[in-house]
Amino acid sequence: MSRAPLDIDALVEHWTLLPDEMDLVVRRHEATRLVFALWLKFYTRTGRFPRGRGELPDDAVAFVTKQLGVSAGDASLAEWEGRTAERHRAAIRSHLGFRECSVADAEKLTGWLAGEVACKERRFEPVREELLAQCRRERIEPPADGRVERIVRSALHQAEEALCLRVVSRLPADVVVRVEELAGGEDDGPSLLALIKSVPGNLSLDTMLTEIDKLKAVRAVGVPAAAFADVAPKVVAGWRARAMVEAPSHLARHTPQLRVTLLAALLRLRLRELTDTLVELLISTVHRIDARANKKVTQELINEFKKVTGKENLLFRIAEAALTAPDAVVREVVFPASGGEQTLRDLVAEFKSKGPTYRARSRRPCGPRTPAITARA
Numbered sequence: 398m399s400r401a402p403l404d405i406d407a408l409v410e411h412w413t414l415l416p417d418e419m420d421l422v423v424r425r426h427e428a429t430r431l432v433f434a435l436w437l438k439f440y441t442r443t444g445r446f447p448r449g450r451g452e453l454p455d456d457a458v459a460f461v462t463k464q465l466g467v468s469a470g471d472a473s474l475a476e477w478e479g480r481t482a483e484r485h486r487a488a489i490r491s492h493l494g495f496r497e498c499s500v501a502d503a504e505k506l507t508g509w510l511a512g513e514v515a516c517k518e519r520r521f522e523p524v525r526e527e528l529l530a531q532c533r534r535e536r537i538e539p540p541a542d543g544r545v546e547r548i549v550r551s552a553l554h555q556a557e558e559a560l561c562l563r564v565v566s567r568l569p570a571d572v573v574v575r576v577e578e579l580a581g582g583e584d585d586g587p588s589l590l591a592l593i594k595s596v597p598g599n600l601s602l603d604t605m606l607t608e609i610d611k612l613k614a615v616r617a618v619g620v621p622a623a624a625f626a627d628v629a630p631k632v633v634a635g636w637r638a639r640a641m642v643e644a645p646s647h648l649a650r651h652t653p654q655l656r657v658t659l660l661a662a663l664l665r666l667r668l669r670e671l672t673d674t675l676v677e678l679l680i681s682t683v684h685r686i687d688a689r690a691n692k693k694v695t696q697e698l699i700n701e702f703k704k705v706t707g708k709e710n711l712l713f714r715i716a717e718a719a720l721t722a723p724d725a726v727v728r729e730v731v732f733p734a735s736g737g738e739q740t741l742r743d744l745v746a747e748f749k750s751k752g753p754t755y756r757a758r759s760r761r762p763c764g765p766r767t768p769a770i771t772a773r774a
Contacts, residue, residue: 403456412438412457414464421492422465425485431458431467432477433485440489444533449477490538498532498540503548506531510552516560517629525549560628561654564661567624575618576660580648589614590660593667594641597674600685605678612671620664636662711740 403412414422418437425433435458439447447453462468490496498506506528514527528549532539539545565573579590593611598604625633640648640663648656718733732738 403454408456408460411442412460414438414461418492419464421488426481427467429481429485430465431462433489434461434465436485437489437492440493440495444495444529445539446486446489493536495536495538498537498544502535502537503540503544506535506537507548507552507555510549511555511559515549515552515556517632519553519557519632519635521549521553524553528552557655560632561652561658564624564628564658565654567626568620568657568661572619572621572661573657576620576657576664577653579618579660579664580645580656588645590645593664597678600678600681605675605682608671608675608678612668612675615664615668615671618664620661620668622665624661625665633662633666637666 414434414437418434421437422430422434435453436446438457438461439453496502509531510524510528515524518524518527525545528545529539540548568576579588579593592607593614595611597608636659640659643659648659651659728738
């Protein structure tokens with residue numbers, strides 16, 4: 398993978414040999430000055446030595462070469478291991494105030510990671526980055542990659558053990574028993590845990606009843622919110638995700654503290670999720686009922702609606718007939734002038750379909766008001 402070239406500002410800022418650094422470099426044997434200078438500037442930036450020539454940018458090598466007036470080939474030909482290399486490393490550490498990571502340093506770093514970082518962040522790479530940053534702050538040269546990995550994994554393990562003990566200690570004894578019962582096998586068919594984990598089906602009465610059963614089951618266990626009061630939300634979410642995908646047989650392999658913690662986190666978050674699901678199902682049901690009611694009213698009015706043509710002429714003939722024989726019977730005078738009784742009925746139906754009747758029907762409640770669901774997480 399090609400490396401992007403360094404601009405002149407980066408070269409000047411990070412690869413210029415300062416006077417005290419130049420004094421340190423010129424004390425070295427001429428054949429090793431370039432490697433020493435490159436290691437010194439690299440260490441100043443990163444807090445560690447380069448693992449090979451590939452970590453030294455070509456632009457930086459050329460820039461330092463010009464300052465020293467030596468050949469760039471010296472960087473690749475010089476020995477990177479051996480007594481001379483060890484003396485170079487010791488001189489650079491001493492100049493910058495760094496030290497190698499001792500056993501005591503590793504134990505201290507592990508404890509710091511567990512108490513300050515791994516209890517809030519459970520992903521390996523961010524915890525590793527925090528470890529390297531702490532090494533720079535403490536002026537400790539990071540150990541080899543394998544040792545760094547062991548420190549990080551040990552910190553993650555210690556932090557999880559401490560968090561689990563804290564969570565379980567806050568759970569009443571009867572709650573712990575009910576949580577453990579959820580991790581039982583599935584010999585008698587689908588377990589209660591499998592039901593709690595399941596996703597809701599399509600919108601229907603059966604789906605709503607199933608979700609209500611899940612919510613009742615979660616509430617019956619009674620995991621208190623205080624159990625996770627000071628645990629980072631992302632950590633609780635991570636436990637919930639693990640419990641969702643692990644089968645009871647996998648959960649049984651964990652320590653009791655971890656198993657109870659995973660299941661308690663699952664129940665606590667599922668309580669909120671199931672409540673939200675029921676609210677969404679209720680809203681969708683109300684919308685469906687409203688849509689069906691509007692469709693029914695519209696169909697009723699369409700059946701009643703018949704457009705009557707020539708309404709102006711029709712009204713003129715009716716008015717003329719009524720004025721000509723005001724005392725006559727309507728059926729004998731008005732009906733013939735309008736074209737018949739059915740024409741008048743169609744005219745009335747058309748008015749009703751276009752007037753306030755439709756709005757009145759569509760707003761009319763289809764049944765008793767549905768009480769609001771109150772679900773306290």
